[in-house]
Amino acid sequence: MRTPNHLDQTLLALADPTRRAILQRLSAGETRVTELAEPFAMSLNAVSKHIRVLERAHLVHRRREGREHLLSFTPKPMDDVARWMDAQRANWSARLQALDDLLQEEDRAAASAPPDKKGRTR
Amino acid sequence: MRTPNHLDQTLLALADPTRRAILQRLSAGETRVTELAEPFAMSLNAVSKHIRVLERAHLVHRRREGREHLLSFTPKPMDDVARWMDAQRANWSARLQALDDLLQEEDRAAASAPPDKKGRTR
DNA sequence: TTGATATTCAACTCCGAGGTTGAACGATGC
DNA sequence: GCATCGTTCAACCTCGGAGTTGAATATCAA
DSSP states (O other), X not given: OOSOOHHHHHHXXXXXXXXXXXXXXXXXXXXXXXHHHXXXXXXXXXXXXXXXXHHHTTSEEXXXXXXXXXXXXXXXXXXXXXXXXXXXXXXXXXXXXXXXXXXXXXXXXXXXXXXXXXXXOO | OOSOOHHHHHHHHHSSHHHHHHHHHHTTSOEEHHHHHTTSSXXXXXXXXXXXXXXXXXXXXEEEETTEEEEEEOOHHHHHHHHHHHHHHHHHHXXXXXXXXXXXXXXXXXXXXXXXXXOOOO
């Protein structure tokens, strides 16, 4: 908890529509900060701060060329997120399968008993 | 931006190690609040708040049974995250492929010219 | 009813996120 | 040199996240 790990930073960075839009834009290619900020209804400074959050999460890389800062998307942290989610999915999918089996078991058992008024919800 | 959409809520909820641990625990089966809070070095109230964040993101479902609140993992929002990430991946993977092609093109061209001092960085 | 258990609600602190404005800094162009 | 462009830094505001403690609510058990 005292170590804000990479997943934390990455997920936090992704949990904002502006930043996701920035990433989407960057996935189309390197872009200058000003150019990147142009479509947003907020100050350049605000966008600059969003960029710093993305940098902290290692989701964008900055390359200075003269006075221009060129930003590009570095997707590696997203892989970590994907890996974590896959691991989670593996966990609960197995369990949901077991639950399904159990429910079917119950249904077969209920078929030989008086039916229940309320159906299986959701 | 004024509509904090589902992805926002979900990613924000996931961007905390305590909450991810809670989900991990819940993926092993329904759990009472107190039982859930026991391993964490924080007050029951703090855990209760985390649970509310997870509920807001529809990542957990609460079922009241007497005085006990039984929580379970509802993974659907994670699918939305996965879908968004896949879409992103489709975007930039295509572009990275194009970039790779370009770099190889340049390498071939450079092979016939005097070599460059600084190598291809990262 | 009384008392214990399970959980939330309410009020508070602290801190950082997200936004603003204004100034500073570094590179470019004349 | 000087003005301008691209970008950040600094200071400030507001809001909500994350934690605390203490009281309230609801259920169970006697």
